[in-house]
Amino acid sequence: MATLSAxxxxxHHPFYLKATELTPPEERIPQAAEWKRKVEAYRETLTAADPDILVMVGADHFHQFFSDNYPTFLIGKQPTYDGTFYNEEREFSIPKYVLDGHEELSGYMLQGLLDRGFDFSVSHELKIDHSIICPIITTRPQADLPIVPIYTNIFAPPLPSPKRFWDLGRAIRSIIDEYPSDAKIAAVGSGHLSLELGGPRQFGETGPDPEFDRQAIEWLSTGNVDAILENVTHESMAGAGNATHGFMDLILMMGIAGPEAAAYTDSLDLFHTMEAYITWYPNGDPR
Known part of the structure; x- marks a missing residue:
C-alpha cells in the first residue's frame, strides 16, 4: 500500500515570489528576508518526506468556475496541467508552469470518493491557479512531481460545512492508505486564516482578526478538531474577514493528517495577513 509521507x-500569499526575489533588494518589504527564511525552512519539511506524488488541495479564484456553476468538490484527471492565469502573471509576477498529472491516482481517488459518499466533479481540462501554484513555488519550486489537484468551493455560497471538509480529509486519507502502490504520497493544501478582500479591514496592520488567527493555528497544530467544529461556523469565519472561509481547506488538510499534533508549526505576521506553515508526518517524522 501507499505511504502518506507528509x-x-x-x-498561499500570491506576492511571495515578487516580494522576496523579483523586487530589487532596496525596494523589498521589511519582512522579506524573514519571510524567505521561514518559507525555505518550511520547504525542508516536504523535502524530508521524499514524496513521489503530490495530492494538492486548493480553490479556484473565479478563474474558471463562477457563482452560477461552481462545483462543490472537483478532482483533475489529466496527463498535464497548465498553471497560472494572465492576471496572476500581471499582478503577482507568478510564472507559468506545466505540471505533470497522475491520472491513475486521480481515477482511483475519484472512485474512492464516490464510494464514500462524496459526489465529486471531474475535469479533464483543468487549469491551475495560485492556490496550488503558490505552494509549488514555496514547497517544491522544481515542480518535478506529478500532482493530483483537488478543488473545493470556499467562495460561492452555499458552501459545505467545516465538518464536511474534515470528513473529506478523512476520506482522502483512507483512500491514500488503501492505494495499491509502493509510492510515497504527500498532501499539500493551501487556504487562509482571517482574510479580508476588498473590505474595510483589508490593509490593516495585522490580519483582520488576530485572535481568530491565534486560535486557528493552535487548533491546527494540536490537532484539536473538536474545538474547530465547536467554534468555526460560516458566520464566525465571515466575522473574522470576508474571505476567511479558506480556513476550511486547512481543516481538510488536518482531516487528512488526523486529530494529531503537528510535527512543525510556524507563522509570520505579514501586515494585512497572517501566514501559517504546518506539517504533519502521519507515518513518523523522517527528520
Missing part, C-alpha cells in the same frame, strides 16, 4: 497545510 501533510502540509499552508496559506
Amino acid at each position: 501533510v502540509l497545510a499552508t496559506t
